[in-house]
Amino acid sequence: MTDTGRTERTVPPPPSEETGGGLSRRALFGLAGAGVALAGGGAAVGWAVGENASSTPATGVVPFRAVHQAGIATPAQDRLHFVALDLTTTDRVAVARLLARWATAAERMTAGEETAANGAVGGNPLAPPADTGEALGLPAASLTITVGFGGSFFDKLGLQDRRPPALAELPPFAGDNLDPARSGGDLCIQACSDDPQVAVHAVRNLARIGFGTTSVRWSQLGFGRTSSTSTAQTTPRNLFGFKDGTNNVKAEEPDQLDDHVWVQPGDGPDWMTGGTYLVARRIRMHIETWDRTSLQEQEQIVGRSKGEGNPLSGTAEFDVADLNARGADGEPAIATDAHIRLASHETLNGVRILRRGYNFVDGTDGRGRLDAGLFFIAFVRDPQTQFVPMQRVLAQQDPMMEYLQHTGSAMFACPPGLAGSDYWGSALLS
């Protein structure tokens, strides 16, 4: 998102009645209006700022209304609360009304405000507070709220003719052990933030607004990002202890984003242009057995060193992996079945994906092991031609599969960013 001039449009600030009058969470800390640049420096460049905005965005505010939804190519925050919901109605009008209410509440929360003016403590004392209150006193904390529609959304609302072909069900993959209670969903909300409480507050309040129209199907907390989506971010590590996402598509590569992430005109139904597809996979890692694996084997499985993160063909993290390089013994430096070789765009005919996953530990499994792993999230322009071939190769050939199992799966069509008075899917539902 560095090419400010090409497709960005400026968006007027939201109506004053939606932001005025309320107790600003940030105001409690006196942070409002502080013209501090977003953490990550260059990552903030290029974001549309309302032409009437009087100052730079306050600390940690990611603009809610832009060409693309936030939470995709914006800098990956450290914390995640992801929720999949099912519709409890087939009434399109009720669903549209809910999405509009969500947009209003989300826009306020991403600005560090309550879901509604006077939401937490300023309302009628005999009514339950409109905002649940646990984010009072907390800043916006870079909160982003990203919404997507699952295939079943279109079936339930009789919108099959508008369902993008790219949203066809994922095929089964070797080794899958998918739990239906952790898979699928008519809608998803991805809330990411620098502060886990801010992310949970967002999901909790949106789920509450949804009662009567949606019900929570499953949710997932992630405590640490496993990918960087900007060159300004350091590369984090997953629970195998390796740097993850070194070679991710980055915000600073707009052409790559257009090629691999954003749905282009003519790709499918018009309402999805500028959107993207979210593939979520809950990947349980057998970390106890991994931890008993020698360093050499771990590195060979991954194809990178554990310390620096360099490809085994090079010496520095960002050295381009040379898949043809051979070691002193004449064998390929990066093993023929190494993870980074199998997942590389060279092997996969140019396929790349934007990864935005999170580490999770969901307590223990009752058999003395941590229920830990990677909540894999990828954003792609077409899951059928990007995620599916990549996962098929990994499922069949990647020795890393011995140390992991996919236990949940879902896919959602994330519409483009919201302009003016848009809500998610307003072009789809109108």
Place this chain on the structure above:
Amino acid sequence: MSRRTAASVLAAAAAAAVLAGCTSTAPPAENASGGQGGPIKVAAADSSCDVAVTEAPAGKISFTVTNTGSKVTEFYLYATGDRIMGEVENIGPGLTRDLIVEVPDGGTYTTACKPGMVGDGIRAAFTVTGNAQRSVDQNTLLAEATAGYTRYVNSQIEALVPKTQEFADAVKAGDVATAKALFPVSRTYWERIEPVAESFSDIDPKVDGRDDGEPGVPFTGYHRLEKDLWETGLQPDSAAMADALVADMKDLQTRVKTLELTPVQLANGAKELLDEVATGKITGEEDRYSHTDLWDFKANVEGSQAAVAALRPVIDEKDKALGPLLDERFAAVDTLLEQYRVGDSYKLYTELTDEDKKKMTDAVDALSEPISQVAAVVTS
């Protein structure tokens, strides 16, 4: 029983009673109109509900209900949204009971007999003509709401005491099969008015406490007898437990007469009943030996609906959209529960799938959100 440790706010409201209006089974008062001279006769059979006259002028309307069938029956007069204008319950075969209902507004109402005291009953339209004198300011509507709900509470306790006695008698006679059949029936009346009953914080633990194993806390009441009947077999002190339960219910009956309710308490009671469903019934925690939780579920919802119905005229004055939304969501819960009915009973909790429980949770959540707004709406 609620898991809350603090007694309900209702406890604070116990005060000298000023029970406006009439109780449902009072003898016919002077000037009570039954249309063409005298009370309207109702013949309540097992498959018919013959109301002699289907129109009456506004004011006090009197019915004489005779059970001509073989099942215990009930008779109701409902207004819009199944708001109970008056009811008489627990009419045994061959018995006759009187009901006087005050109906100030003309319009279309519904009569219903409920043979077996379950389901929607055998219904028919009933027309009230003209309007009786009254002032309809806010305070009057609120006073009518609390008076109407107070009548409901009393009507439930009037059935609760004899039904608990029947249950206790079966326990004392060692008739396990009959006692098991009567257990959920007698609890129905308790569960419908649970927030009121819980407001007497000394009665609730004795009647509805569970076996939490806390040292020094005796395990008595419904759930103790439930455990005896379903798990351990009748114990030497089961009969004494049964007698104590009846005594506690009689105590409740006396003390409820001193209770003065406020509209906010009605609204909160409606919400608390659904909270009970969400935390105690859908989890199968309440009736952990008998698994008759769906009976309690149904009763909690009925009690919640009765409190909302009493407040309905006030709700309609303040927020036109809320009442129809509540109707829709109550109806959705009812429709769902009906799917689990088996004859005059319900499926056991242990027969429910996770998917069933999810559907119930969704329906109760959908209803509870608008219910939580009622207190603020009626006092706004």
